[in-house]
Amino acid sequence: LCSALDLLSVAKQLEENMGVDGASFHATAISHCRKKLTTILSESQGDVFANPHVKLFLSKIKYHTQIIDAYEVLHQFETKSLGFDSEDDDEGGAPKSSWCIEAQAWIETYETVTGTSIDAQLAPPVTDPLRFWSFSKACSPPADSDVSDKQHAKIQVHFTDSTRSRTEILVHIFRPFLQDVFAYKTVNSIFDRLGLGQDYDYLCRCFGEWFMTLPTKVAAQKGFYNAKSPMVRWLQEIVIDHPPQAKTPLESLFRFCEESEDLPRAFLLAALCREAISAATKQLEAKTYGLIPWSSSVYPYDTLLRKLRVCLLVSLRLYGMPLGAFPITVKNVGDGNIFSVFEWVARDELLTSHDHDEIVMLETACKSSGLVTHPSLPEDDSPLRWTRLQRVCIAVANQQESSISTKTLPDEKPGALLLYLSKFNQPGYLVAHRALLLSVSFGKHPTDLQILQDTTTALKALDDYPELSAMSAAVRVEVWQNQLRPVYRAILFGFEDVPELSEEILAPLVYENAYWLGEFHRMALEVLTMIAGYSWDDQDLDEKFKFTLDENEDSNKDNQRNDKNDDDRQYKKQLPWPPAKNDVVLQRIV
Numbered sequence: 055l056c057s058a059l060d061l062l063s064v065a066k067q068l069e070e071n072m073g074v075d076g077a078s079f080h081a082t083a084i085s086h087c088r089k090k091l092t093t094i095l096s097e098s099q100g101d102v103f104a105n106p107h108v109k110l111f112l113s114k115i116k117y118h119t120q121i122i123d124a125y126e127v128l129h130q131f132e133t134k135s136l137g138f139d140s141e142d143d144d145e146g147g148a149p150k151s152s153w154c155i156e157a158q159a160w161i162e163t164y165e166t167v168t169g170t171s172i173d174a175q176l177a178p179p180v181t182d183p184l185r186f187w188s189f190s191k192a193c194s195p196p197a198d199s200d201v202s203d204k205q206h207a208k209i210q211v212h213f214t215d216s217t218r219s220r221t222e223i224l225v226h227i228f229r230p231f232l233q234d235v236f237a238y239k240t241v242n243s244i245f246d247r248l249g250l251g252q253d254y255d256y257l258c259r260c261f262g263e264w265f266m267t268l269p270t271k272v273a274a275q276k277g278f279y280n281a282k283s284p285m286v287r288w289l290q291e292i293v294i295d296h297p298p299q300a301k302t303p304l305e306s307l308f309r310f311c312e313e314s315e316d317l318p319r320a321f322l323l324a325a326l327c328r329e330a331i332s333a334a335t336k337q338l339e340a341k342t343y344g345l346i347p348w349s350s351s352v353y354p355y356d357t358l359l360r361k362l363r364v365c366l367l368v369s370l371r372l373y374g375m376p377l378g379a380f381p382i383t384v385k386n387v388g389d390g391n392i393f394s395v396f397e398w399v400a401r402d403e404l405l406t407s408h409d410h411d412e413i414v415m416l417e418t419a420c421k422s423s424g425l426v427t428h429p430s431l432p433e434d435d436s437p438l439r440w441t442r443l444q445r446v447c448i449a450v451a452n453q454q455e456s457s458i459s460t461k462t463l464p465d466e467k468p469g470a471l472l473l474y475l476s477k478f479n480q481p482g483y484l485v486a487h488r489a490l491l492l493s494v495s496f497g498k499h500p501t502d503l504q505i506l507q508d509t510t511t512a513l514k515a516l517d518d519y520p521e522l523s524a525m526s527a528a529v530r531v532e533v534w535q536n537q538l539r540p541v542y543r544a545i546l547f548g549f550e551d552v553p554e555l556s557e558e559i560l561a562p563l564v565y566e567n568a569y570w571l572g573e574f575h576r577m578a579l580e581v582l583t584m585i586a587g588y589s590w591d592d593q594d595l596d597e598k599f600k601f602t603l604d605e606n607e608d609s610n611k612d613n614q615r616n617d618k619n620d621d622d623r624q625y626k627k628q629l630p631w632p633p634a635k636n637d638v639v640l641q642r643i644v
Contacts, residue, residue, distance in 0.1 A: 063190035124247040132183035153325035154278040192223040208249035224264040238284035255306040262310040289330035315381040328355035370447035390635040400487035402471035420472040430631035482519035527588040
């Protein structure tokens with residue numbers, strides 16, 4: 055009977071081929087199983103619940119009963135309301151949050167830069183009620199050890215680990231949020247019947263996954279432009295029922311936004327959470343006489359939104375470039391050991407020019423410019439500031455910013471990334487990254503000797519930073535080993551020994567182009583001379599190759615102190631994010 059219940063619950067033929075309506079047939083099967091269980095209990099002696107077969111049978115009946123109850127609530131709603139959640143039936147007017155305005159502006163910027171709609175990859179909207187077999191298939195039965203012996207205790211029925219299957223169900227379960235303000239109680243009723251009504255972390259994670267499936271226009275309209283938004287009301291009740299106190303309110307959604315790869319939607323979701331927390335904690339602050347302060351409750355989300363702003367700036371400014379092996383998220387960028395922000399800035403510098411002297415002038419001008427801002431700080435919350443960030447991204451996408459004046463940086467030209475990540479304006483590390491990036495570019499375009507010349511110039515410029523001599527030597531060896539030495543291996547031993555090189559492209563240059571080969575020899579010799587000039591006979595090489603950003607150690611310690619001190623965090627001195635930590639790329643090379 056246990057196996058039969060499991061099989062019947064996911065039998066699509068019952069609904070699709072035999073005309074069964076929803077869970078009606080499954081409810082009949084459960085009724086039969088209850089009669090069998092009653093017979094077993096009446097005929098048994100002793101502690102019947104000690105029998106593992108009886109316990110399993112009881113748990114199956116509980117599990118499938120809860121699934122039927124939850125589904126019936128959803129099915130009743132969908133058969134009555136499906137098709138009435140149009141996106142034009144909300145009250146008009148201005149949005150309730152300035153963060154929403156910025157979120158929508160970032161979505162428009164994303165679409166301008168990428169040339170595609172942010173909603174292009176979304177699944178088509180739901181048009182038919184959910185079938186019972188599909189609902190049951192997305193539910194995950196609990197382990198036997200998790201089932202209580204109490205006959206009337208609810209068990210927790212979570213959804214499957216498959217993101218795709220889970221999302222297909224969530225778009226139906228949270229659909230009431232697109233209706234009027236009272237429809238949100240349907241969502242609570244479904245989760246209560248699944249035994250998850252008090253598992254706020256799980257509910258919020260499910261909500262976050264569903265929110266990411268919404269068209270951005272619908273999400274903004276239903277969340278911000280609706281004076282009685284069911285989404286905001288539902289989140290408010292969670293905050294009120296689960297007061298934040300020392301914890302971050304809606305913490306699971308906070309982590310969800312930190313880890314989300316869809317930065318524009320994560321920004322919109324974080325803004326919605328901030329709106330709900332703001333409204334709820336104003337009530338709590340009054341009720342608790344300041345014990346739960348409004349300012350400290352919204353502070354984490356204000357900080358998160360500013361970090362998302364930085365991630366959006368970088369990802370859209372450098373759109374299409376390889377920025378690392380992992381996606382850009384707030385969590386990954388804040389880790390400090392996944393991405394090199396110095397590399398990002400160096401890539402942006404190379405968008406301006408490959409000429410070392412021009413870039414040095416740019417770095418000097420940015421240091422003294424009055425346009426330097428920090429997108430991660432409250433000062434950049436004004437529309438004038440964040441619209442300038444968005445123009446920075448659009449300028450590159452439209453190739454409107456072919457060059458940046460190094461003497462003056464007028465306001466109508468948004469300027470280089472250095473203006474917004476000024477903590478990373480450290481020429482020694484930036485020139486090292488430019489040398490590495492240019493050498494990789496030469497490896498892809500070996501016919502362009504100017505790229506190799508620019509690489510050599512950047513490597514020579516490392517001599518201007520004697521305190522970084524060990525790093526300079528390591529970078530030069532990296533360029534030699536990866537880009538120059540393979541060419542000589544191909545000349546001496548044949549291209550068969552060097553599979554990383556394209557014989558079709560390089561063979562004519564090596565064997566038929568005397569000028570190219572002569573210039574290549576000359577610049578390769580310069581690199582070898584620089585490597586030979588380093589003192590390699592020191593006994594304590596490990597200490598000499600120690601890589602630190604001494605200039606930023608104090609600010610890193612400040613950041614750590616700020617993270618640990620949560621009691622008075624709204625009054626903390628806020629520092630630019632991300633902090634300039636050890637550079638993961640140069641550290642690996644050294």
